[in-house]
Amino acid sequence: MSRILSIEPLTQDAFAPFGTVIEADPASMRYINGGNTERFHGLARADVTGEGANVIINIFRGQPRAFPYSVAMMERHPFGSQSFSPLDDRPWLVVVAEDEGGKPGAPRVFRAQGRQGVNYGRNVWHHPLMTVGAVNDFIVVDREGPGNNLEEYSYEEPFVIESAI
Numbered sequence: 001m002s003r004i005l006s007i008e009p010l011t012q013d014a015f016a017p018f019g020t021v022i023e024a025d026p027a028s029m030r031y032i033n034g035g036n037t038e039r040f041h042g043l044a045r046a047d048v049t050g051e052g053a054n055v056i057i058n059i060f061r062g063q064p065r066a067f068p069y070s071v072a073m074m075e076r077h078p079f080g081s082q083s084f085s086p087l088d089d090r091p092w093l094v095v096v097a098e099d100e101g102g103k104p105g106a107p108r109v110f111r112a113q114g115r116q117g118v119n120y121g122r123n124v125w126h127h128p129l130m131t132v133g134a135v136n137d138f139i140v141v142d143r144e145g146p147g148n149n150l151e152e153y154s155y156e157e158p159f160v161i162e163s164a165i
């Protein structure tokens with residue numbers, strides 16, 4: 001029997017156990033450059049650990065996922081946070097899970113709007129990038145450095161996202 005996942009709207013409070021939502025929060029805004037520019041300051045912080053580790057900035061070009069989609073695996077990065085900010089204003093999906101004794105629990109699926117990004121906290125279970133509807137580029141800030149920064153886990157029985165809508 002497939003385990004169907006529901007989709008929640010992405011909000012700062014709902015996502016708090018997993019990291020932070022990166023969005024133009026008016027509370028963080030300060031004018032700079034003589035008033036020409038609005039700086040939405042300190043929305044998230046990159047967290048990298050280990051001798052010789054660096055924060056790097058990447059572009060991930062995600063192909064759209066096909067639905068119904070089976071969430072059969074999750075991953076996490078023990079030595080660094082990882083943020084995704086879409087360059088195209090198009091909704092996408094964020095799939096995360098609480099840790100349960102070193103394994104991911106049931107996934108939670110959040111619908112991110114096109115101007116919302118996320119910063120997964122270090123060692124937070126998440127599904128790889130889930131682009132919806134069309135190819136989308138994302139600015140990704142994560143870690144480069146020594147050690148294996150990718151831990152993967154496969155569920156005994158997959159969960160299913162029936163539709164991204």
Ligand SMILES: NC(=O)N[C@@H](O)C(=O)O
Nearest residue numbers: 075082126127128129150
């Ligand atoms: N492996 C990789 O660089 N991508 C994943 O970490 C991901 O979260 O998409």
Ligand code: NI
Nearest residue numbers: 075077082128
């Ligand atoms: Ni990742």
